[in-house]
Amino acid sequence: MGQLLDLRPGDDAERLGAMQPGQRLARGVVRHLSSSHGFACLEEFSPTRGLRTDVCALGPKGEVWVVECKSSRADFQSDGKWQGYLEWCDRYFWAVDGAFPQELLPDGTGIILADAWDAVIHRPAPEERMAGARRKALTQRFARCAAQRLSYARDPGWSAG
Amino acid sequence: MGQLLDLRPGDDAERLGAMQPGQRLARGVVRHLSSSHGFACLEEFSPTRGLRTDVCALGPKGEVWVVECKSSRADFQSDGKWQGYLEWCDRYFWAVDGAFPQELLPDGTGIILADAWDAVIHRPAPEERMAGARRKALTQRFARCAAQRLSYARDPGWSAG
Numbered sequence: 001m002g003q004l005l006d007l008r009p010g011d012d013a014e015r016l017g018a019m020q021p022g023q024r025l026a027r028g029v030v031r032h033l034s035s036s037h038g039f040a041c042l043e044e045f046s047p048t049r050g051l052r053t054d055v056c057a058l059g060p061k062g063e064v065w066v067v068e069c070k071s072s073r074a075d076f077q078s079d080g081k082w083q084g085y086l087e088w089c090d091r092y093f094w095a096v097d098g099a100f101p102q103e104l105l106p107d108g109t110g111i112i113l114a115d116a117w118d119a120v121i122h123r124p125a126p127e128e129r130m131a132g133a134r135r136k137a138l139t140q141r142f143a144r145c146a147a148q149r150l151s152y153a154r155d156p157g158w159s160a161g
Numbered sequence: 162m163g164q165l166l167d168l169r170p171g172d173d174a175e176r177l178g179a180m181q182p183g184q185r186l187a188r189g190v191v192r193h194l195s196s197s198h199g200f201a202c203l204e205e206f207s208p209t210r211g212l213r214t215d216v217c218a219l220g221p222k223g224e225v226w227v228v229e230c231k232s233s234r235a236d237f238q239s240d241g242k243w244q245g246y247l248e249w250c251d252r253y254f255w256a257v258d259g260a261f262p263q264e265l266l267p268d269g270t271g272i273i274l275a276d277a278w279d280a281v282i283h284r285p286a287p288e289e290r291m292a293g294a295r296r297k298a299l300t301q302r303f304a305r306c307a308a309q310r311l312s313y314a315r316d317p318g319w320s321a322g
Binding site for chain 1: 176195201203219278295298303305306309310312314316
């Protein structure tokens with residue numbers, strides 16, 4: 001949470017220097033999904049207890065995409081939770097850089113090639129639409145999380161207390 | 162939008178000094194609804210084209226409250242749009258300070274007494290629940306707005322370009 005809300009200014013190099021490799025990929029993903037696909041993105045969002053997505057993106061028609069960012073083979077292989085995300089989105093993607101061994105990534109998932117500045121959808125993800133009740137709960141949770149983070153950022157003296 | 166996303170640091174007095182009287186009331190309202198009622202709040206949110214609420218608050222059960230902040234009699238009397246907000250919330254409140262002439266405020270609306278630091282619900286608002294389709298659209302719009310503002314704040318070098 002601290003990193004997410006660290007909105008102190010600084011130049012871009014300073015912000016980048018403070019990021020983990022996966023967070024750099026996430027930044028490129030957010031930029032691309034926002035500017036080229038009209039999504040609104042939330043990083044490190046928890047759709048339900050025990051799960052935390054790297055990027056959860058809410059589209060213009062209410063569609064939900066989840067993107068997990070993997071910076072290396074080891075990072076991918078240590079992830080035992082990714083299948084749990086599938087039921088919390090309509091499409092599921094991995095975000096990796098150009099050096100990542102893509103043959104590791106399972107069929108039936110999308111691939112986004114990313115760096116800290118931008119990204120591109122390299123392999124589309126099949127659609128598995130969530131049921132209405134789940135989408136409703138997820139959208140509401142997303143809305144509340146984003147607004148609370150924003151309030152915290154705008155009024156730190158109070159919220160931090 | 163500029164003011165909303167002005168997250169540069171500074172002490173509290175500095176932030177307060179940059180606010181309009183209505184924005185100070187809004188800050189107290191957000192603090193109170195967040196901490197005492199579990200709402201997630203978004204300031205200056207537009208539920209639909211042509212309307213912009215001072216505070217739109219999304220509760221733990223998905224309920225939506227709208228709060229219009231009035232700093233003076235003149236501020237209240239120049240508002241020709243408030244009735245348009247009624248259909249975009251489940252409960253509608255005015256936020257005013259202790260010196261405001263409350264007899265001006267119409268029956269059937271709630272009253273919140275506020276200053277820049279806190280607030281209290283002085284008169285409850287009756288509930289007029291939105292229909293499901295409208296709530297769904299509003300929640301989605303709220304979610305996207307909050308997430309987009311947060312992305313903008315976290316990655317200003319890109320989003321501002």
